[in-house]
Amino acid sequence: MFLEINDLKKSYGNDSNRVEVLKGISFSIERGEICVLLGPSGSGKSTLLNVIGGIDAADSGYVAINGERTVDMKEKVLTRYRRKHLGYVFQMYNLIPNLNVKENIEVGAYLSDKPLDIDDLLKTLGLYEHRHKLPNQLSGGQQQRTAIGRAIVKNPDILLCDEPTGALDYNTSKEILKLIEEVNQKYGNTVIMVTHNDAIKNMADRVIKLRDGQIRKDYRNESKIPASELDW
Amino acid sequence: MNLRFLQVNWIGKGGGKMKNPLNKRLPREFKGEFAKYLSIFLFMTATIGFVSGFLVAGSSMIQAYDESFEKYNIENGHFVLDEKADEDTLTELEKEDVTIYPQFYIEEDTDVNGNGKTDSTLRIFENRTDVNKVCVMKGKMPKNEKEIAIDRMYADNNNLKTGDTIEVDGKKLKISGLVALSDYSALFSDTSDLMFDSVKFGVAVMTDEGFDSFEDSRIYYSYAWKYDKEPKNEIKEKETSDDFMKVLAQHATIEKYVPRYINQAINFTGDDMGGDKAMMIVLLYILIVILAFVFAVTINHTIAKEATVIGTLRASGYTRGEMVRHYLAIPMLVTLLAAIIGNILGYTIFKNMVADMYYGSYSLPTYKTIWNGEAFVLTTVVPMIIMLLTNLFSLVHRLKLSPLRFIRRDLSSQKKKKAVRLPKVKFFTRFRLRIIIQNRSSYITLFVGMLFANILLLFGMMMSPLLSHYQDEVVNNMIADYQYVLKAPVEVDDKEAEKYCVVSLKTVNGDKEGEEISVYGVQKDSKYVKWNLPSDGICISDGYAEKYQLKKGDTIVLRESYGNKMYGFQIKKIVNYPSSLAVFMPEKQFCETFDKEEGYFNGYFSNTKLGELKKEYVASCITEDDLTKISRQLDVSMGNMFYLVNVFSVALSALLIYLLTKLILEKNTNSISMVKILGYENGEIARLYLMATTWVVILSLILGMWISTVVIGGIYRVMMSDYSGWLTLYIDPKVYVEMFIMSMAAYLVVALLQFRKIRKIPMDEALKNVE
Structure with a gap:
């Protein structure tokens, strides 16, 4: 099993304000799968993604990648682990405002000993003509493509996407989803994508529905369709 | 989107590790904030320089x-005798x-200047x-009895140069x-x-002939001595x-006995130059600490602004060390x-x-610039x-927070931060108080920086009035216009x-x-x-009391200048x-005290010149x-320095106000944009955001003046x-008014610049950054 999540529990606040966000989540994912975590706001899906990414700690339970438990890792080791294995894409892009498109992607490349060729990647992302532009000169879709470029340039084992289309319009969202799908097919990265858009589940190999910190549904999608055919 | 062109090319192949791309931000950061970094750089360069x-x-x-x-x-000391010592005496002494x-x-x-009036005294x-050999700085030594070589600094201060003629005791x-x-x-x-x-x-x-030509003059029989073994x-x-x-006292009547270690004419320069060094270094370091805090506050603001980026980078695997190094750069x-x-x-x-400056104060010989490794370390x-x-x-x-906290923009160090409750005051007042609370670290840095600037400014501005006041006081409280000390009654x-009678004792x-x-x-x-002098006990001058922290009722003990006999007096x-440290x-x-006969005297007070003496x-x-002479000399040697200190202090205040106000506005760009959307006018916004700073500046100035006065009191002592x-510490009240006006003028200039900045903040700023 490539990624194993076992009985994860997580709560915020204390005493009377205590909110249980994850109430014992367990599942596992195979290498190269696209897994969509679905659920309404407050269902715990972003928290789950952050715990998988090692940027948040669970109260109990564990996450293991290739048998290595992140819970046992000290901060430095955890940073090295993220550096080597993970790529992050957020809803709000989080690009560095005074670096241009190419340089923002270089920020990701720097973390890897064997990054992808940046110019080729820029062409693939459709950003080659915009490579000298600063983030504030780009549309939302272009910014998100840059963010994806920054995440995948180091060719991570797992690409974690937190509402990657949350701030985009329909057409741009589909472009981004197609790109994620192509990356997955080409490089075999495992993709874990958090979304509240129910339609996106159709492009996933695996769908996990969360509500109130618990898994309500967990199934393999037998009738997977390409991202280009998604509709909502 | 097509991935067919995407080939995996490994940059690492023999190419070595790529440079951190974050470094590319640095030149852009410099360019984007050119005025800020230039002003800090210039200030630091000038101070370090x-x-x-x-x-x-x-x-x-x-x-x-x-x-x-x-x-x-240079001698180990010298003494002046009442008459020329004979050979036997000198032989005895040399034993x-x-x-x-x-x-x-x-x-x-x-x-x-040849106007027929005596301007000064020359000791020839x-x-x-x-x-005690002579260093010729310019020109040459006198060759005949009509020539004289004079001290270089005395010449500078009296606008004299080689080739000029002066009149000495009527001789041209x-x-x-210049020597x-x-x-x-x-x-x-x-x-x-x-x-x-x-x-x-x-x-x-x-020359010897020239010296001998002053036949009628009183010769001071001064003898220098050198120890055979130091x-x-x-x-x-x-x-x-x-x-x-x-x-010596057994063989001759001593008029003056000056061993080198008490000779101010020899030692003062070395002591003074050494003392200045410590003061200068301390001033430099205080300034660097203040500017370091300005950077720290600025970086804190940048981190808050870039929190989500930092979170993303940290989540992607950038280490804390890499981020620290980046922001330190x-x-x-x-x-x-x-x-x-x-x-x-x-x-x-x-x-x-x-x-x-040193040559303006001291009559130093020529020097050669030497590489100073210590100065390099101290200033670099x-x-x-x-x-x-x-x-x-x-x-x-700041960066020890988890990546998630950065992504969530949750940067407060305390877990739960409650809003400070404010008193029921007008909305505008409350708003300004909130700004002060929000920016307290900036305002604390501003206060400390302004306090430092105030201390310097007070020092620079108080000295001239202090010297004038001292001069007036001395003149107003002179015992007599002429105070003669006689060699014989x-x-x-x-x-x-x-x-009157006078004797010099020592503490x-x-x-x-x-x-x-x-x-x-x-x-x-x-x-x-x-x-009214008391019949028993003594009066002491106020300078003496202040310097030695004496009060009425205390007993002082003094000793003979050239002996060990002690005297105790009750104040x-x-x-x-x-004018001086004196006892009456x-x-x-x-x-009775000094064992003198009744009617003994060795001086005259007089308001007219006693020509018959x-x-x-x-x-x-x-x-x-x-x-x-003290006020005159301090004005000559330090006047320019006081002026420099004043300019430096006001510029420092202006720089700090500029940098920190700018920061506060940048921090609130979104809010300012938002209140513009709501319909606030630029003037109203300026009153909200700049008035808070005005309050802090005024408070810093007032508190700063009070603290500076206390600090200066200590430093002055x-x-x-x-x-x-002793020169009594006197701070002319007018100095405080001038300080306030100068600092506020500097603030007003900065406030105008910031007002322009407020006007330029676009309304869509708030819409762009809805995170």
């Missing part, structure tokens, strides 16, 4: 000064393992070839050269003087000189650049400026370390003349052991000394006599000129304790 120049010039000149002891064979050199001199009234020596003499006498690096006419006076007192050398340390030197004085680069350029300027422009390495530590501490603390018929404890105190015995019902009154008692008590009977005559005598 000045301090570096100060240290380089200082150390080169101190080395020249130290070497001058050997190079010019004490010393070599004696005659250094006779005359003191002559001099007219430097025969050329010295064995001891041509200046053949520095190695035993007069500070032109003290008497070692007990509070300050030297290089305007009205100078030294000169003439004492090992100052304690030994003191013991040896005390022993020698006892022997700019302050370190600015400091490094300022240190390098500052040092280049230090060795070129500032060094000459400082050397000119130490500022870098201060900058590094201050920002490292702040950054490590000579009677005069002048009705203005009133006899035995306190801040400065061995400081000279004049003890006066005053006639009953004196028309000059108006204070009955403290009187306003700022009735004549009768004086005679022959020169040879007068040991000295104290006039207004003598008493006001330490500073003055190094001098002989």
Whole structure:
């Protein structure tokens, strides 16, 4: 099993304000799968993604990648682990405002000993003509493509996407989803994508529905369709 | 989107590790915030440059000064006798393992500008070839009896140059050269003087014939001595000189006995240059700490602004160390650049400026610039370390949060932060209070920086009025226009003349052991000394009381100047006599205390010049000129420095206000944009955001003035304790008003710039950043 999540529990606040966000989540994912975590706001899906990414700690339970438990890792080791294995894409892009498109992607490349060729990647992302532009000169879709470029340039084992289309319009969202799908097919990265858009589940190999910190549904999608055919 | 072109090319293949792409931000950051970094850079460069120049010039000149002891064979001391010593006496004295050199001199009234009036006094020596040798700075030594070589600084202060003619005791003499006498690096006419006076007192050398041509003048039989074997340390030197004085007293009547270690004309320069160095370094470091805090506050703001990016980078695998190094780069680069350029300027422009300042105060021999490794470390390495530590501490603390906290923009260090409850005041007032609370770290830095600037400004601005006030006080409280000290009790018929007695004693404890105190015995019902003197006990001058922190009822102990006999007195009154550290008692008590016959006197107070007193009977005559020399000299040597300090302080205040106000506005750009959308006008917004800063600036100024006064009081006491005598600390109230006006004027300029900035903030700013 490539990624194993076992009985994860997580709560915020204390005493009377205590909110249980994850109430014992367990599942596992195979290498190269696209897994969509679905659920309404407050269902715990972003928290789950952050715990998988090692940027948040669970109260109990564990996450293991290739048998290595992140819970046992000290901060430095955890940073090295993220550096080597993970790529992050957020809803709000989080690009560095005074670096241009190419340089923002270089920020990701720097973390890897064997990054992808940046110019080729820029062409693939459709950003080659915009490579000298600063983030504030780009549309939302272009910014998100840059963010994806920054995440995948180091060719991570797992690409974690937190509402990657949350701030985009329909057409741009589909472009981004197609790109994620192509990356997955080409490089075999495992993709874990958090979304509240129910339609996106159709492009996933695996769908996990969360509500109130618990898994309500967990199934393999037998009738997977390409991202280009998604509709909502 | 098609991935068919996407090939995996590994950059790592033989290409080595790529450079951190975040570094590409640095030049853009510099360009984007050019005015900010340029102003910090210029300020730091100027300060480092000045301090570096100060240290380089200082150390080169101190080395020249130290070497001058050997190079010019400076005396171990000198004494003045009432008459020329005969050969037998000198032979007897030289048995004490010393070599004696005659250094006779005359003191002559001099007219430097040919207007027929005496401007100053020249102490003229025969050329010295064995001891206290002469350094020719310009021109040449006198060749005949019509030529004279005068002190370089005295010449500068009186606008004289080689080739000019001066009138000395009625004789016209041509200046053949400008010289520095190695035993007069500070032109003290008497070692007990509070300050030297290089305007009205100078030294000169003439040929033997020239010297002899002043036939009628009183010759001061001064003899310099050198130990055959130098004492090992100052304690030994003191013991040896005390022993020698006892022997000398057995063979001759001593008028003056000045071992080198108490000779201000020789030592003052070295002590003063060393003292300045410590002060300058401390000032530089305080400034660097303040600027380091400005950087720390600025970086904190940048981190808050870029929180989500930092979170993403950390989540992607960037280490905390990489982020710390990235944010440290700019302050370190600015400091490094300022240190390098500052040092280049230090060795070129500032060094000459400082050397000119020293040459304006002291009569130093020529010097050669020497590489000063210590100055380099103090002005380059130490500022870098201060900058590094201050920002490292702040950054490590700031960046220790988890990546998630950054992504969520949850940067507060406390878990739950409750809003501070404010009193029920007007909305605008509450709004401003919220701004102050939000930006408290910026405002604290502003307060500390302004306090430092205020201390400097108060120091720079108070000195001129203080000196004028002292001068007025001295003149207003002079006992008499002429105060003669006699060598022998000579009677005069002048009705203005009133006899008095005086003796010099020395302090035995306190801040400065061995400081000279004049003890006066005053006639009953004196028309000059108006204070009612107690029949038992004494009055002391207020300066004496302040310097040694004495009060009525205390007992003081003084000792003989050239002996070990001790005298104890009880203080009955403290009187306003700022001219010197003095003790007053009735004549009768004086005679009893010092074992003098009734009717003894050795001086006259008089409001007119006592023409009938022959020169040879007068040991000295104290006039207004003598008493006001300190204010004159300090003004000559420090006047430009005070001005520089004032400009520096106001510029520092303006810089800090500019940087921190700018930061506060940047922090609130979104909010300002939002209130614009809501319909607020630029003026209203300025009143909200700038008024908060105005409050802090005014409060900082008022509190700063109060704290500065206390701090300056402490510094002044330490500073003055190094001098002989005492200048009462007086801060003219007008100085505070001027300080307030100057600082507020600087603030207004900055506020106008910031108002322009507020006007330029677009309304869509708030819409762009909806995160």
